Amino acid sequence: MSTSIPLPGLETITAAEPPQRRGPSAEELLAGLNDPQRAAVVHEGAPLLVVAGAGSGKTRVLTRRIAWLISERRAHPGSILAITFTNKAAAEMKERVEDLVGKRARIMWVSTFHSACVRILRKEVTTLDFGGVGFKSNFSIYDAADQKRLMTLVCNDLDLDPRRYQPGALLHWVSNQKNELRDPEDATKDARNHLEETYAAAYTTYQRRLREANALDFDDLIMFTVHLFQQFPEVRETYRRRFRHVLVDEYQDTNHAQYALIHQLCADAISDGGPMVDPEVERVEPAELMVVGDADQSIYAFRGANIRNILDFEQDFPNATSILLEQNYRSTQTILTAANSVIGHNKGRKEKRLWSDAGDGDRIVGYVADDEHDEARFVSGEIDKLTDEGRFRPGDVAVFYRTNAQSRVFEEVFIRLGMPYKVVGGVRFYERREIRDALAYLRLLVNPADQVSLRRILNTPKRGIGDRAVACVNALAERDRITFWEALRRAEDAPGLATRSLTQIQGFVALVEELQSMVDGGERPDVVLETTLARSGYLTALEESDDPQDETRLENLAELVAVAREFADDPVAGPSADPADVDAGTVAPGLGDFLERVALVADADQIPDDDPEDQGVVTLMTLHTAKGLEFPVVFLTGLEDGVFPHSRALGDQTELEEERRLAYVGVTRARERLFISRAVVRSAWGAPSHNPGSRFLDELPVDLVDWRRTEAAQTRWSRPDLSGGQHYGEPTAAGRRNFSAAAVRADAAARSKPSREIPSLDPGDRVLHDSFGLGTVVALEGAGDKAVASIDFGSEGVKRLLLRYAPVEKL
Ligand SMILES: Nc1ncnc2c1ncn2[C@@H]1O[C@H](COP(=O)(O)OP(=O)(O)OP(=O)(O)O)[C@@H](O)[C@H]1O
Numbered sequence: 042m043s044t045s046i047p048l049p050g051l052e053t054i055t056a057a058e059p060p061q062r063r064g065p066s067a068e069e070l071l072a073g074l075n076d077p078q079r080a081a082v083v084h085e086g087a088p089l090l091v092v093a094g095a096g097s098g099k100t101r102v103l104t105r106r107i108a109w110l111i112s113e114r115r116a117h118p119g120s121i122l123a124i125t126f127t128n129k130a131a132a133e134m135k136e137r138v139e140d141l142v143g144k145r146a147r148i149m150w151v152s153t154f155h156s157a158c159v160r161i162l163r164k165e166v167t168t169l170d171f172g173g174v175g176f177k178s179n180f181s182i183y184d185a186a187d188q189k190r191l192m193t194l195v196c197n198d199l200d201l202d203p204r205r206y207q208p209g210a211l212l213h214w215v216s217n218q219k220n221e222l223r224d225p226e227d228a229t230k231d232a233r234n235h236l237e238e239t240y241a242a243a244y245t246t247y248q249r250r251l252r253e254a255n256a257l258d259f260d261d262l263i264m265f266t267v268h269l270f271q272q273f274p275e276v277r278e279t280y281r282r283r284f285r286h287v288l289v290d291e292y293q294d295t296n297h298a299q300y301a302l303i304h305q306l307c308a309d310a311i312s313d314g315g316p317m318v319d320p321e322v323e324r325v326e327p328a329e330l331m332v333v334g335d336a337d338q339s340i341y342a343f344r345g346a347n348i349r350n351i352l353d354f355e356q357d358f359p360n361a362t363s364i365l366l367e368q369n370y371r372s373t374q375t376i377l378t379a380a381n382s383v384i385g386h387n388k389g390r391k392e393k394r395l396w397s398d399a400g401d402g403d404r405i406v407g408y409v410a411d412d413e414h415d416e417a418r419f420v421s422g423e424i425d426k427l428t429d430e431g432r433f434r435p436g437d438v439a440v441f442y443r444t445n446a447q448s449r450v451f452e453e454v455f456i457r458l459g460m461p462y463k464v465v466g467g468v469r470f471y472e473r474r475e476i477r478d479a480l481a482y483l484r485l486l487v488n489p490a491d492q493v494s495l496r497r498i499l500n501t502p503k504r505g506i507g508d509r510a511v512a513c514v515n516a517l518a519e520r521d522r523i524t525f526w527e528a529l530r531r532a533e534d535a536p537g538l539a540t541r542s543l544t545q546i547q548g549f550v551a552l553v554e555e556l557q558s559m560v561d562g563g564e565r566p567d568v569v570l571e572t573t574l575a576r577s578g579y580l581t582a583l584e585e586s587d588d589p590q591d592e593t594r595l596e597n598l599a600e601l602v603a604v605a606r607e608f609a610d611d612p613v614a615g616p617s618a619d620p621a622d623v624d625a626g627t628v629a630p631g632l633g634d635f636l637e638r639v640a641l642v643a644d645a646d647q648i649p650d651d652d653p654e655d656q657g658v659v660t661l662m663t664l665h666t667a668k669g670l671e672f673p674v675v676f677l678t679g680l681e682d683g684v685f686p687h688s689r690a691l692g693d694q695t696e697l698e699e700e701r702r703l704a705y706v707g708v709t710r711a712r713e714r715l716f717i718s719r720a721v722v723r724s725a726w727g728a729p730s731h732n733p734g735s736r737f738l739d740e741l742p743v744d745l746v747d748w749r750r751t752e753a754a755q756t757r758w759s760r761p762d763l764s765g766g767q768h769y770g771e772p773t774a775a776g777r778r779n780f781s782a783a784a785v786r787a788d789a790a791a792r793s794k795p796s797r798e799i800p801s802l803d804p805g806d807r808v809l810h811d812s813f814g815l816g817t818v819v820a821l822e823g824a825g826d827k828a829v830a831s832i833d834f835g836s837e838g839v840k841r842l843l844l845r846y847a848p849v850e851k852l
């Protein structure tokens with residue numbers, strides 16, 4: 042499948058060739074390359090290291106070299122192994138090489154480390170016989186959730202105190218061991234204290250259980266392949282004979298195990314083969330190796346990536362040749378200078394002189410937003426302007442953020458404005474399972490006839506209402522021609538329903554009815570939502586789960602509560618509100634209104650992935666996902682200390698440097714235009730926090746950035762180095778709201794109480810309303826907190842107002 046994400050360096054130099062056409066000429070293959078790039082493409086023999094800054098054509102050179110090997114050096118495509126960082130990048134690279142040299146390229150191996158190892162192990166794993174229990178080639182591959190479940194079992198096996206030994210922490214430790222190629226025996230042997238002994242015991246049991254399940258985890262894929270090669274030289278030699286050319290992109294993000302794998306395939310003398318190396322096995326000449334990378338873009342240390350692999354390449358491969366690329370072809374000089382300036386703050390790095398002849402280009406635009414909604418509106422407003430001018434299409438634009446949860450606000454604004462977008466590497470917020478579950482609960486409260494919602498959550502979280510019970514209730518509904526909900530309420534009449542199921546169903550019905558009474562009482566949507574999540578056991582189920590994803594789910598639900606709270610605080614503002622939609626002070630927004638608003642936002646199916654005129658769509662993604670890509674226009678958002686750099690990194694120099702490399706990756710994705718933004722207040726996890734500007738902002742040259750900011754932000758905040766900024770826009774409702782909201786958000790109880798005295802009114806009374814002016818009370822319903830007055834405001838019409846909220850004064 043072709044993707045609309047531009048993977049740079051992979052561009053075609055000739056159109057797809059007709060079947061009989063001869064391959065491209067050498068000149069064609071070298072067209073559009075500078076001298077050092079050509080040298081890298083045609084290099085023969087010794088291991089080759091191409092180190093260069095972002096956008097200097099590393100990926101392009103690697104792709105061309107593959108085509109060159111096949112076309113000019115007559116290498117058999119099957120003898121080529123190229124490693125990329127993602128499957129997407131692999132698919133693109135393969136496609137481009139095929140475009141260049143034709144279909145015969147198809148049999149080369151272009152893949153990630155993991156995919157390559159799966160292929161090898163499917164074939165060879167039966168050779169491995171750890172502890173007498175062999176693997177079968179149909180082994181399963183365990184993902185993070187599977188691993189967590191398995192490790193929980195291990196903890197039970199070993200009777201480990203769950204408060205001291207958490208499966209997540211154990212798995213992290215095990216993963217580190219595997220990335221260092223240390224098996225359970227190594228770990229046990231080297232354990233220096235009780236804690237390490239326990240970890241090693243967990244590792245041993247975990248591996249045994251994996252074996253029994255005929256399963257491998259991701260780290261095993263690499264470690265087992267390396268062990269296979271080390272222990273069975275004849276197998277290794279088979280692959281050495283096969284792969285005559287090995288090429289690795291993004292080499293800076295390889296970990297030790299991956300490095301060892303490359304070493305096994307390409308090193309001249311294999312030092313770490315151990316005693317099992319069989320002198321009888323005929324040694325094969327090492328494969329030609331080419332690795333390309335940029336130490337400044339190493340951003341996966343948390344997965345064991347070792348920056349030393351690239352720094353030490355010349356030591357590891359003593360006869361290596363290095364080629365340096367210094368010209369950047371991606372970005373304007375302004376963008377490049379900014380990137381160089383930020384990364385220059387990292388210590389102990391090799392200085393690079395990256396330059397561009399693309400001209401200075403436009404200045405970087407900076408924006409200090411009142412809050413995250415304001416930031417999202419700024420981004421969408423700028424995209425609108427750029428596309429209206431006709432210079433860029435939506436597909437040219439990418440919006441980057443540090444963590445996945447930050448996509449939500451952008452999504453809401455984009456949907457509201459009809460801006461086509463896609464989220465890469467994450468599910469759209471309102472399509473996430475937990476969000477759909479929570480909304481299904483709320484829909485049910487408003488509309489008990491909503492069968493789809495009801496069935497979705499009837500047994501979510503698990504409460505022992507299984508398929509059989511549902512079938513019995515269904516039978517009752519059909520027999521008596523009542524709704525499914527009615528049938529649930531009368532479940533005692535359901536034919537064949539087990540007593541246990543009946544009790545469970547009655548408990549569920551009581552829960553829903555209780556929650557419904559909150560809704561009928563006019564309770565705030567956020568309070569209803571929070572209560573629902575708590576009372577239904579949904580939160581507890583997630584909290585107690587071992588699935589690492591459930592932590593993210595909790596965060597997402599907190600985010601949804603924040604959405605509801607904002608809506609209840611001020612239905613006029615908020616990302617998806619059009620002031621014209623809501624009459625200020627009319628009946629306080631209830632759950633139904635909230636659901637309606639959310640439904641509009643959540644109706645993401647309406648958004649085409651790519652629009653018919655091939656304008657493309659705006660891409661939203663995290664900075665980690667952006668590696669290797671490029672876009673004409675980039676928005677780098679959330680530049681706040683505690684967001685980016687991540688709060689975890691603030692006190693740690695090493696982590697801070699990794700965050701800075703991430704910033705460098707982000708900035709260098711931009712070709713022509715770069716926008717940077719931060720929000721003065723950000724409502725993460727439902728509570729507003731004031732974050733200072735990112736320290737990376739201070740590391741940008743002052744004269745390269747045009748600061749635009751709101752008046753509100755200006756008065757509240759000042760940076761000495763950004764004083765020359767230009768005014769942008771008016772203070773927004775959202776900004777004002779968040780500031781006042783910050784002050785009053787003391788606790789949930791306080792939020793759900795009226796903050797003002799309720800005027801006592803009678804029909805015929807004259808009142809003054811802040812927005813609608815003079816009016817006459819025509820009718821009254823309810824009392825106390827729930828008192829609603831119908832008031833005739835003459836030309837403004839008759840409004841129904843919940844007096845608890847309405848700004849009316851009796852005259
Ligand atoms: N000699 C050249 N002439 C014109 N354009 C080039 C040249 N070399 C590379 N490019 C273009 O420059 C851009 C960056 O190239 P590429 O993505 O290969 O760089 P990279 O070094 O791999 O970047 P990164 O470090 O971000 O992975 C691409 O659009 C590529 O097509």
Ligand SMILES: [Mg+2]
Pocket residue numbers: 050099100101669
């Ligand atoms: Mg690249």
